[in-house]
Amino acid sequence: MNRNTIRALLADARYQVFDNVVFRILLVVAALIVALSFCVSFGQDQISIFFGTWTLDYSDFGGLVRSSSDPRGTSVQVVQKAIIELIAGTFGIMLCIAATAFFTPRLLEKGSADNIFSKPVGRFTLLLSRYFAGIFFVAVLSLLMVFGMQAGLSTMSDYNDWGFLWSAVTLVYTYAILQAFSVMVATISRNSVASILLTMMLFMFTGCTNSAWVGLEWARQSGMTDMIEEESAGQEEKASDDTSPAEAFDLMQSIVYVCRSVLPRTGDADMLARKLRRTIEGRPADVVIKEDDKPVFNLISGDTGLEFQGGGLAELDGAGLVWKFTNEGGGSIRVTREPRPTTTTSSGRERKLSARDLARQLREKVIAEHGQVALLLAPPDHRGRRTDWRIAGDSPLPLRSHLIITKGDYLFQVVSELPAGALAADRENLPDEGSVTVETRESEDGEEGETVEVETSSSVFDLDPVQDFLLGASFAVDPSLANADQWYESKFDWDAEWDFNAFVSIGTSLAFTLVMLAISFWRLRRMDF
Amino acid sequence: MPRANERYAATMVQSDSILSVRDLRKTYTKGLIKRERFEALRGIDLEVGRGSVFGLLGPNGAGKTTLIKVLLGLLPSWKGNAQVFGMPPKDPNSRRRIGYLPEAHRMPEYLTGWQVMILFGMMTGRSKAEIEERAPALMQRLGIWKDAHRKVRGYSKGMQQRLGLAQSLIHNPDLLFLDEPTDGVDPRGRKAIRVLIEELRDQGMTIFINSHLLQEVEMICDRVVIMHQGQILRQGTVDELIGEAERVNLVLDGGDEQLNAALHAFGTAHRVEPRGISAEMDDEQANAAIDCIRARGAKIREIRRDRKTLEDVFIELIEEDRQ
Numbered sequence: 001m002n003r004n005t006i007r008a009l010l011a012d013a014r015y016q017v018f019d020n021v022v023f024r025i026l027l028v029v030a031a032l033i034v035a036l037s038f039c040v041s042f043g044q045d046q047i048s049i050f051f052g053t054w055t056l057d058y059s060d061f062g063g064l065v066r067s068s069s070d071p072r073g074t075s076v077q078v079v080q081k082a083i084i085e086l087i088a089g090t091f092g093i094m095l096c097i098a099a100t101a102f103f104t105p106r107l108l109e110k111g112s113a114d115n116i117f118s119k120p121v122g123r124f125t126l127l128l129s130r131y132f133a134g135i136f137f138v139a140v141l142s143l144l145m146v147f148g149m150q151a152g153l154s155t156m157s158d159y160n161d162w163g164f165l166w167s168a169v170t171l172v173y174t175y176a177i178l179q180a181f182s183v184m185v186a187t188i189s190r191n192s193v194a195s196i197l198l199t200m201m202l203f204m205f206t207g208c209t210n211s212a213w214v215g216l217e218w219a220r221q222s223g224m225t226d227m228i229e230e231e232s233a234g235q236e237e238k239a240s241d242d243t244s245p246a247e248a249f250d251l252m253q254s255i256v257y258v259c260r261s262v263l264p265r266t267g268d269a270d271m272l273a274r275k276l277r278r279t280i281e282g283r284p285a286d287v288v289i290k291e292d293d294k295p296v297f298n299l300i301s302g303d304t305g306l307e308f309q310g311g312g313l314a315e316l317d318g319a320g321l322v323w324k325f326t327n328e329g330g331g332s333i334r335v336t337r338e339p340r341p342t343t344t345t346s347s348g349r350e351r352k353l354s355a356r357d358l359a360r361q362l363r364e365k366v367i368a369e370h371g372q373v374a375l376l377l378a379p380p381d382h383r384g385r386r387t388d389w390r391i392a393g394d395s396p397l398p399l400r401s402h403l404i405i406t407k408g409d410y411l412f413q414v415v416s417e418l419p420a421g422a423l424a425a426d427r428e429n430l431p432d433e434g435s436v437t438v439e440t441r442e443s444e445d446g447e448e449g450e451t452v453e454v455e456t457s458s459s460v461f462d463l464d465p466v467q468d469f470l471l472g473a474s475f476a477v478d479p480s481l482a483n484a485d486q487w488y489e490s491k492f493d494w495d496a497e498w499d500f501n502a503f504v505s506i507g508t509s510l511a512f513t514l515v516m517l518a519i520s521f522w523r524l525r526r527m528d529f
Numbered sequence: 530m531p532r533a534n535e536r537y538a539a540t541m542v543q544s545d546s547i548l549s550v551r552d553l554r555k556t557y558t559k560g561l562i563k564r565e566r567f568e569a570l571r572g573i574d575l576e577v578g579r580g581s582v583f584g585l586l587g588p589n590g591a592g593k594t595t596l597i598k599v600l601l602g603l604l605p606s607w608k609g610n611a612q613v614f615g616m617p618p619k620d621p622n623s624r625r626r627i628g629y630l631p632e633a634h635r636m637p638e639y640l641t642g643w644q645v646m647i648l649f650g651m652m653t654g655r656s657k658a659e660i661e662e663r664a665p666a667l668m669q670r671l672g673i674w675k676d677a678h679r680k681v682r683g684y685s686k687g688m689q690q691r692l693g694l695a696q697s698l699i700h701n702p703d704l705l706f707l708d709e710p711t712d713g714v715d716p717r718g719r720k721a722i723r724v725l726i727e728e729l730r731d732q733g734m735t736i737f738i739n740s741h742l743l744q745e746v747e748m749i750c751d752r753v754v755i756m757h758q759g760q761i762l763r764q765g766t767v768d769e770l771i772g773e774a775e776r777v778n779l780v781l782d783g784g785d786e787q788l789n790a791a792l793h794a795f796g797t798a799h800r801v802e803p804r805g806i807s808a809e810m811d812d813e814q815a816n817a818a819i820d821c822i823r824a825r826g827a828k829i830r831e832i833r834r835d836r837k838t839l840e841d842v843f844i845e846l847i848e849e850d851r852q
Contacts, residue, residue, distance in 0.1 A: 012637070012648050
C-alpha cells in the first residue's frame with residue numbers, strides 16, 4: 001500500500017482521538033493522577049503530602065502496611081494496584097470502550113462510507129485504521145499514566161519498580177481484545193449503542209467466567225468439590241426424581257469451562273502484568289521445595305550473596321536447607337521444618353503453641369545457655385507470625401539470629417549464623433545495653449505476632465542479606481489455605497500447565513481477536529454502501 | 530460478478546472511452562429470513578468518452594446512484610461487465626483516478642476543512658507536498674479558504690458541499706462523479722460550481738453529474754442519459770434529446786374552428802388553444818401558417834418561438850415508460 005495512504009490513515013486516527021471529548025477528560029484525569037504522584041512522597045517511615053504540608057505515619061494504616069518491613073514499597077504497590085487494576089483496568093477500560101465504540105459505525109454510516117470507501121484504500125485497511133485508532137486512544141492514556149506515575153514515584157519517593165511499566169502494555173492488551181469484538185459488532189450491526197453494550201457485556205462476562213473458573217478449579221483442587229459431591233450423593237438418595245445438585249454443579253462447571261476456553265482471558269491481564277513485573281525484577285523463584293505437589297518452601301533470592309547448598313524436602317525436615325554466604329567472612333542460613341509443638345490447656349484441650357510462646361521458650365533457653373541476649377531484631381516483612389532475634393554470646397560464639405514462623409501444623413525456623421564482625425556495620429544512636437522493648441504487632445494475615453527487642457551498644461551487623469533472603473522466602477505456601485485468587489496467581493506462570501499457562505492465555509486471547517477481525521472483514525467485504 | 534482482471538482485459542473495448550458498461554445488473558436483497566429482492570439495474574449499456582460532461586437523469590429509485598456506486602467499487606456484487614479506465618471498478622488503480630462527491634455526504638467532523646483536503650488527498654496516494662500545493666487554490670476557488678482551519682462541524686450545508694467538491698478534485702482526477710453537486714448551495718455558489726465544471730471539462734476531465742435540477746444539467750452537460758426503473762430510456766446529446774424542431778406559438782385575435790382546423794395542416798404536435806395555436810413547425814411551415822391566417826382575415830397578436838426543454842423531454846419519457 002502507498003506510504004502516503006498509510007500516513008493519511010495514521011493522521012486521521014490521531015485527529016479522531018485527540019478531538020474526542022472523553023479522551024480529553026480522561027487525559028486530564030490521567031494527568032491529575034500523575035501530578036498526585038509528584039505531590040506525594042512515600043518515605044521510609046511516613047508519607048509526605050504536598051511537600052510536607054501533611055504527613056502520615058505508616059502505623060496509621062492497616063495491617064498490610066503496618067506489618068510490612070518495607071512499608072514504603074507495600075504502600076506504593078497498593079496505590080499502583082488500585083489505580084491500574086481498578087481505576088484504569090476496569091472503569092477506565094469501560095469508559096474507553098464507550099468513547100471509541102462509535103469509530104467503526106461512523107465509518108460505515110451512509111454519506112461517510114461512500115466517500116471514504118470510494119478512495120483507493122482497501123476495506124480491511126480502513127477497518128484496521130479504526131481498530132488502531134481505538135488502540136491509540138488507550139495507549140496514549142495508559143502510557144501517560146503509567147510512565148508519569150513511575151516518574152513521580154521515582155523522583156519523589158525514590159521508588160524504582162521498572163516492572164510497573166508493563167501495566168501500560170497489559171492495559172492496551174486488554175483493550176485490544178475488547179476493541180476487536182467491538183469492531184465486529186459494529187461491522188455487523190452498524191450501530192454504536194449495540195457495539196458499546198455488547199462489548200461491555202463481554203468484558204464483564206469474561207471477567208466473571210474467569211473468576212468462576214478459578215473458583216471452581218480452586219475448590220476442586222482443595223477438595224471442596226468432593227464435599228459437594230458427597231453431600232449431593234446423600235441428597236440423591238433422598239430425592240432421586242429431581243436433578244441432583246451434583247448434576248447441576250457438573251453442568252455449571254462444563255459451561256464455565258467451555259466459556260473460558262472460547263472467550264478471551266481479559267481477567268488474566270493483571271496476572272500477566274504481575275508476572276512481567278517479576279520478570280523485569282529478575283526474581284523468579286530459584287528454590288522450590290514441594291510436598292504432594294504443593295510448595296512448602298519457595299525462595300526468590302535475587303542477589304543476596306548467598307549460595308544454596310542443595311537439598312530437598314528430606315533436608316528441610318531434617319538437618320535443614322543451607323545457604324552459605326559467599327563473602328570471605330563466611331556464615332550461613334539454615335531453614336528447617338518440624339511439627340508444631342502443642343500444649344495441653346487447663347481445660348484439657350490440646351493447643352498449638354504460638355510463635356510468641358515458642359519465641360519466649362527459645363529466648364529463655366538462649367539466656368540460660370549464653371547469658372544476656374545482645375540484640376534482637378525487628379521482624380522482616382513476612383507472612384505469618386514470627387519472633388526474631390540475634391544473640392551475641394562470648395567470643396568466639398558466632399552471632400545467631402532465629403526466625404520462628406508457624407504455619408498450620410508446622411514450625412519453620414530460619415537460623416542465621418554470622419561470624420563476629422563478618423558483616424559488621426556500625427549502627428549509630430543505639431541505646432545503652434539492657435533496654436528491653438516488647439511490642440505486639442499484627443501480621444499480614446491478621447494474627448498477632450510478637451517482637452522482642454533488646455538493644456545494646458555493641459557492634460551490630462549489616463542485616464540486609466539476611467533480610468533480603470527472608471523477603472524472598474515463602475513458607476508452606478499451601479494452595480488450599482490461600483484464597484482462590486492467590487492460588488491462581490501462584491499457579492499462573494510462563495511454563496505452567498495448559499490452564500495456567502501465560503502463553504496459552506495470551507495465545508487464546510489473540511486468536512479470539514483475530515477471529516473477530518476476520519468476521520468483521522468477511523462482513524465488510526460483502527457490504528453495499 | 531466477474532472474478533478476474535483478465536476477463537475485463539479481454540472484453541475491454543479500448544477506444545477513447547474511459548468508462549464502459551455492458552449489460553450491468555444489480556439486485557439488492559433485504560431481510561435475513563424473508564429475502565426481498567429489488568432489481569436496481571436491469572441491463573445497462575453505457576460508453577463514456579473523455580472530456581465530456583455526462584448528465585445522469587431519472588426519478589428517485591431509477592438506479593442512478595447504484596450505477597455510480599458500481600463504477601466506484603462501492604457495491605461488491607453485480608452482474609455484467611463494467612470497466613473504468615480499462616480496469617474493474619474494485620481495482621484501486623482505477624479509483625486513484627476518480628473523484629467522487631456523494632449525495633448527502635458527511636465529512637468527518639473531527640477534521641478541519643484543511644485536514645479533510647490533506648488527508649483525503651493523501652488517501653489517493655498523492656504526496657502531502659503535492660496536496661498542500663493544490664489545496665489552497667481549490668479552496669479559494671470554491672470560497673471556503675477563509676474557513677479552512679475551522680472544524681467541519683462548524684460548516685454550513687453549502688460550505689460542506691463545496692468542501693466535498695473540493696476534496697473530490699484535490700488529486701486532479703480524470704473522471705469525476707458528482708451526485709447532486711449543487712445541493713444546498715446558494716445561487717452564487719451554484720454558478721461558481723457550474724463555471725468550474727465547464728473549466729474542468731475544457732481541461733479534459735470527464736464529469737458525471739447526477740442531478741434532479743434538469744435546467745442545470747441542460748446548461749452544463751454535453752450528453753445525457755435518462756434512466757427509469759433500472760434501465761436507460763434514452764441517451765444522447767442534449768440537442769439530440771430535445772430535437773431540432775421548435776415550438777411556434779401563434780396567438781390570434783379572434784379566429785374560429787374552421788381556421789383552427791386549417792392550421793392543423795401546418796407542422797406537427799399541435800395544441801389548439803382558444804386564442805391561437807401551438808405547434809412544432811419549421812420556418813417555412815410557420816410562414817405558410819401566417820399566410821393562411823392572414824388570408825382568412827384573422828389578426829395575429831403574437832408570434833412566439835418556444836424551445837422544448839430537457840424537463841419536457843424527461844417528463845414525457847418517464848410518463849411514456851410508465852404507461
